[in-house]
Amino acid sequence: MSTLDFSDVAPSAVCAFHDADLERSAGSAATFDGSSSVWRWIESNHRCNRLLWDEEDQARRRDVPDTAIAANKRAIDGHNQRRNDAIEKIDEALLERLAGVSLAADAWHNSETAGSMIDRLSILSLKIFHMRAETTRNDATEDHRAACREKLARLELQRQDLARCFGTLLANAAAGRAFWRVYRQFKMYNDAKLNPYLYGGKR
Numbered sequence: 020m021s022t023l024d025f026s027d028v029a030p031s032a033v034c035a036f037h038d039a040d041l042e043r044s045a046g047s048a049a050t051f052d053g054s055s056s057v058w059r060w061i062e063s064n065h066r067c068n069r070l071l072w073d074e075e076d077q078a079r080r081r082d083v084p085d086t087a088i089a090a091n092k093r094a095i096d097g098h099n100q101r102r103n104d105a106i107e108k109i110d111e112a113l114l115e116r117l118a119g120v121s122l123a124a125d126a127w128h129n130s131e132t133a134g135s136m137i138d139r140l141s142i143l144s145l146k147i148f149h150m151r152a153e154t155t156r157n158d159a160t161e162d163h164r165a166a167c168r169e170k171l172a173r174l175e176l177q178r179q180d181l182a183r184c185f186g187t188l189l190a191n192a193a194a195g196r197a198f199w200r201v202y203r204q205f206k207m208y209n210d211a212k213l214n215p216y217l218y219g220g221k222r
Contacts, residue, residue, distance in 0.1 A: 030183070060106075099206075106204075110133060132202060150167055
């Protein structure tokens with residue numbers, strides 16, 4: 020693969036992977052290019068988002084003990100840390116391909132990284148998947164299904180717009196007309212050396 024070849028992470032490929040992964044329960048198997056390091060992290064990011072979605076749903080329950088909700092919250096914390104780690108790894112892998120590109124003097128500095136955009140595409144795929152399920156619920160009213168169809172259309176448009184922006188960023192970066200940096204998340208609340216409630220600074 021050429022250093023500047025982003026065809027494997029084209030927006031259509033990323034969205035297709037996200038959708039196929041969510042359809043696994045219906046018999047479809049998600050596939051990705053295991054030889055490409057970036058795909059390892061795209062898959063990891065999406066898996067974390069799937070797990071986060073389920074835990075977030077469960078954390079809203081009112082019919083279980085508080086200990087169950089606390090377990091959900093701790094699981095959310097872990098999945099979210101791994102999700103953010105994967106975003107950084109995606110950015111590192113993509114920027115490695117761009118190492119030899121000379122930037123134009125007026126190159127656009129994109130404030131949102133490519134990894135963050137892939138993460139947002141993953142979350143939108145989850146919203147689309149679950150909203151689509153709401154449009155076919157037999158136990159819901161037609162008003163509910165109609166409202167969900169309208170929301171589904173908006174979500175699909177949002178993903179189309181974001182996918183186009185992602186593709187534009189990759190193309191411009193490959194041509195030296197745009198760039199982004201790896202932004203470290205520094206989740207201080209997860210670090211026992213930085214969270215004062217964990218290292219003993221507060222009670």
